[in-house]
Amino acid sequence: MGTNEDNYNVTILVAEDEESNFLLLKTILKRHCNVLQARTGLELLRIFEEKGADMILLDIKMPEMNGIDALKEIRKKNSQIPVIMQSAYAFENDMEAARAAGSNGFITKPINIVELKRTISKFLPQITW
Template sequence: MSTATQDAPTQDRVTLLIAEDEESNYLLLKTILHKYCDLIRAKTGKEALDMFQQNKVDLIMLDIKMPEMTGIEALKEIRKISQTIPIVMQSAYVFDSDMEEARQAGASDFITKPINIKVLKETLSKYCPALTF
């Protein structure tokens, strides 16, 4: 049974796929972003890959540490499908080796938790200019 969720899509809005297994972290992102874009949520890397293949997505945020398939593993699989989709990695546990592996796998950027709202908005706007805050 899939645990992925999707808000009702709105025409001409940016669609952001958020892969985040922690409910509180997702709710924070949803609170910040739901007014500006349509959100699709996946709770695992595998769900993120499936949701990307099933939906038109403008931008992806992947948590590095997730069950079933890590964010970096999902990143690698998504990059086999699309080299152009912006993918922003996020993690509370930032290690240089994780950041380097994510960059080598094709991550567009990296943000740390706890989420800094200003940095989040600046980062997402950089990769998706249609996303206006």
């Protein structure tokens, strides 16, 4: 854990197994909130259980447990937290499955920074860009 953890009141948990994608998100977010990383669906559930978060950015394609299944598990415990799905392949059936499982939104990769910030601000208006 970095020394700058909990500099902010807001924590976003990013479930992303591709390091380059995570680093891009972290670069965008780190000046505005705490950023936690989970590399697999199971790790996401563990970190969320241990540390909590104010929002989850959740990749659909991940090892051990995909994003849709991880989302279903999170929704069993917490119906309030905003969960934004992200995927390079925005297939209609993925988006449908994500909505059915309780996602709050969908971002396609490559990440559009403007779209990302707008989506986050909708749920976390306290973050100022």
